[in-house]
Amino acid sequence: MQGAPLLSCRQCGTVLSAAGGRCPTCGAEQPTEAPRSVGAPIGTAPLAPPRPARPAGPPPNARPKALPWVVLGVGLAAIGALFALVSRHTEAPELAPRAVTSVAATAAPPSVDPNDFGIQDPSAVDPMEILGRAKTRALVWSKDAQLASIHVEPVLNAKVNLEAGGAIEFWFAKPTGENSGSGARTSGKRLHISVTSTGTSVDETAAVQGRAALEPSCPLDEAVRKAVAVGVPATTPVSVSYEVSDKYKKAVWRIAPSGSDGPARTVDGWTCAILVR
Secondary structure: OOOOOOEEOOOOOOEEOOOOOEOOOOOOEOOOOOOOOOOOOOOOOOOOOOOOOOOOOOOOOOOOOOHHHHHHHHHHHHHHHHHHHHHHHHHHHHHHHHHHHHHHHHHOOOOOOOOOOOOOOOOOEOHHHHHHHHHHHHHHHOOOOEEEEEEEEEEEOOEEOHHHOOEEEEEEEEEOOOOOOOOOEEEEEEEEEEEEOOEEEEEEEEOOOEEOOOOOOOOHHHHHHHHHHOOOOOOOOEEEEEEEEOOOOEEEEEEEEOOOOOOOEEEEOOOOOEEOO
16 A cells, blocks of 8 residues: 655745644645645645456446357257257167068078978979979078989879879988999988978988989979880879889889780989980
């Protein structure tokens, strides 16, 4: 805090102890009032008190010009967030079941019955058309399964009428590993596949050791035509078998009139040649 101003003679400058009276040095008459501030001439107006310092920045009551836009932007953002939240909760129950259904439909493989041979017309079945499906079923039984024999009866015009009591039978065996190809030795167990009017049956049977015939290169219809050409009646149903012949040492077709003692004919299962010896 600033101290009280010093009193001095207004003429000679001698320091005085009190206002008023005469100067002891020069005798000049002194004013009765003390000066308001040091160094200020007597009779001048007192100095105004300094104004308090004002903090930097805008006045307290001043509002930024951009405030309305900020408020508007915040409001729009809040409305957008609320709308997105409501939409997500509304659509979630609809989308979830669709996604689950799609995944389930993709992950679940189609059901396949290995015994279903897809026969279109049971009254006229070509055994050669379902042989491949029977082999596929046998490979499920054993990855090394090989065709051992075929038996079909009655056959008319190279077709089997299952609805009239016809039957198609396949036997598959496992090779012993001693040799391979047609005529290879097989073990005792065999897979028997039977196709009739009541459906398809599959079972494993015990049998003596035999030989693998493999799939014939000579189709059944050609073998039947060759047998008819050498005496088998064309209008009579026949019984047909396919297996390895001990006599000919190869896989052969044996064709004979069904249910009679008529002449049988042997046809090479690879070349369709008539075997007579």
